[in-house]
Amino acid sequence: MASRPFTVADVMTKKVVAVLPGADFKELVTTMQRWKVTAVPVVEGEGRVVGVVSEADLLLKEEFHEHRLGLIEQMRRPEATAKAGSRRAEDLMTSPAVTVASDASLPQAARLMATHRVKRLPVVDGHGAIQGIVSRSDLLKVFLRPDDDLAAEVRRDVVERLFPLSRQEVDVRVEAGVVTLSGTVRDSGLIPVAARLAGAVEGVVDVRCGLTVGAE
Structure with missing residues (x-):
């Protein structure tokens, strides 16, 4: 009998650090620093993933910190400038989140990461509730x-x-x-x-x- 192919569930990290939509900027930074992660899922209700906040989202505030946002800049980079002026997870997050099912194959997860240029994916069940996180390094575990x-x-x-x-x-x-x-x-x-x-x-x-x- 052929072996069952490895799936995301086999390699994902089950301990997930997540925040609520109302989490403020400082809480987001503190959470990432404390748990040594570079992005956190944003969840609501019974754990349904509604977005992801990454360090890149937070760094926009530092990028635009020393100068006022001009009209031209706001028109050219509307999403970035909006995030730069935001303080809550629901306004800073990238939504909808790019997620993957726990029974997806490892190549499927790798293609999703490459297509959307992300380093990790929230793993969700059929209802969109979070089950874990899979990262690039997790996908490499099979080579061990x-x-x-x-x-x-x-x-x-x-x-x-x-x-x-x-x-x-x-x-x-x-x-x-x-x-x-x-x-x-x-x-x-x-x-x-x-x-x-x-x-x-x-x-x-x-x-x-x-x-x-x-x-x-």
Whole structure:
């Protein structure tokens, strides 16, 4: 039986620091400093995520601190100048928040981060209530899987499924996340498939395929 793909729920941080929409500027700064985070979700009701306040949102106040906001500047950067003059989370936050479901795949989460240029995503349930936070570093946790675990999964889910008759002739080695496949198989058409499936195993860094076709 194939292993279940890793999901956001497997790597997310479940302890979440969040604030209410009415949180003031100083509370936001204090919260980020205390918990050593660079952004906090804004929640209301029973934990429904309505936005995110980041350090970038707060720094706008410092950026515009030493000069008055001119009409042209306000027209060119309306959202930034509005935030610079705000004090509460509901006015400072980016909304709607970019969120991800707990059962989303790690590639899906990575694509969301890249598309929206964010470093972390609130993880929500079907009702939009917060369940955790997933960051870029969380998505990299799969690459900490032991080499022995990766080798066992490649052998079980790739070699034994594709080459049931010649599986004993295939050697699987993993070093620093790099999978090396060697040995002989009966079907040359399955060799590139084996390499592709081995590379799809969560935590695999690269695949070196040295499989060849043996004599019948």
